[in-house]
Amino acid sequence: MMRSSGLKHELEGLRRNIARTDANMGELASDFWANGGVCCPSCGVPGYSELELKQERREQRVKEIIAKLKRDGGSE
DSSP: OOOHHHHHHHHHHHHHHHHHHHHHHHHHHHHHHHHHOSSSSHHHSSSSHHHHHHHHHHHHHHHHHHHHHHTTTOOO
């Protein structure tokens, strides 16, 4: 079915983007701590909290797609 294929493609893209952003956030956090950061990267790195929110939205969408594929008899 075309819809299932589109969902699988979206799922692959989301997983790829999650991994890339996780790596980027890891680098930002490492730099923050290496440069004497206090509190947390969310407070001290401009844009970091927005990346966290974006990741949460992506992860929620992944869950929705997986549930939809399972309901439709597909697999992830």
